Amino acid sequence: MFRLAANLSFQFGETGFLDRFERAAKAGFTGVEYLFPYGHDPAALAARLKHNGLQQVLFNMPPGDWAAGERGLAAVPGRESEFRASVDKAIRYAEALGCRQIHVMSGLGEGAGSKAAYLANLEYCARRLEPYGITPLIEPINRRDMPGYFMADFDDAVAVIAAVAGVRLQFDIYHRQIIHGDVTAGLRAMMPVTSHMQIAGVPDRHEPDSGELSLDHVLGTVRDLGYAGWIGCEYRPRGLTEDGLGWIGRAVPG
Numbered sequence: 001m002f003r004l005a006a007n008l009s010f011q012f013g014e015t016g017f018l019d020r021f022e023r024a025a026k027a028g029f030t031g032v033e034y035l036f037p038y039g040h041d042p043a044a045l046a047a048r049l050k051h052n053g054l055q056q057v058l059f060n061m062p063p064g065d066w067a068a069g070e071r072g073l074a075a076v077p078g079r080e081s082e083f084r085a086s087v088d089k090a091i092r093y094a095e096a097l098g099c100r101q102i103h104v105m106s107g108l109g110e111g112a113g114s115k116a117a118y119l120a121n122l123e124y125c126a127r128r129l130e131p132y133g134i135t136p137l138i139e140p141i142n143r144r145d146m147p148g149y150f151m152a153d154f155d156d157a158v159a160v161i162a163a164v165a166g167v168r169l170q171f172d173i174y175h176r177q178i179i180h181g182d183v184t185a186g187l188r189a190m191m192p193v194t195s196h197m198q199i200a201g202v203p204d205r206h207e208p209d210s211g212e213l214s215l216d217h218v219l220g221t222v223r224d225l226g227y228a229g230w231i232g233c234e235y236r237p238r239g240l241t242e243d244g245l246g247w248i249g250r251a252v253p254g
Helices: 017-026 042-051 080-097 111-132 154-163 173-179 183-193 215-224 246-250
Strands: 003-007 031-033 055-060 101-103 135-138 168-172 194-199 230-233
Touching: 003 055, 017 042, 031 230, 042 055, 042 080, 055 080, 055 230, 080 111, 101 194, 111 135, 111 154, 135 154, 135 194, 154 168, 154 183, 168 173, 168 183, 173 183, 173 194, 183 194, 183 215, 215 246
Parallel strands: 003 031, 003 230, 031 055, 055 101, 101 135, 135 168, 168 194, 194 230
Antiparallel strands: none
């Protein structure tokens, strides 16, 4: 079967964050991801993982001032020192949680200055993470959900990956469909540089068995391409998370 990771920032939201680990495990998940760990002590998070037999598969680097609308620092000129400090902070959490992948959010920006900052910061990040065996990921995010986000194109992401050694793709099926469509062709073309995937229904970001895409077709393509990594369930349940998990039993086996 596919390795499905619960996204604790989106799922099980009826309970406090630390209680979601137990609910994910009871629902049958063996891995978890979420947006940010930084509001919690890493030892407390590690204890929740261990107690519930869960693997931490992904989280994001610090985004800057999220409440003020910042969505990452990598493509923001003039914030290089803050970006480097955020890399160190992410490493501390990744080491404590046994997490081997970190999503490097580009932040908001456009133009040559943002591109130059993005490439330089990613090069620094990849070098800094390499001794720890941690892979930096980049994810194109659609600008309907995140206006002004710099990394918003899958072809641009592939070009960045070709230019910066060690960087890999986080292929979010939901974002791919909104940005480009042509999900099957994108999967086939970009699977060689993909190290993590996420899934949700389009356009409402509910369970992936609803909306514009055929779950059987999409996951069948992923299976046929030999993908062996995690697929994060980054969707907003229509109701109680457990009540909407029936799609997993109907998913194409890997």
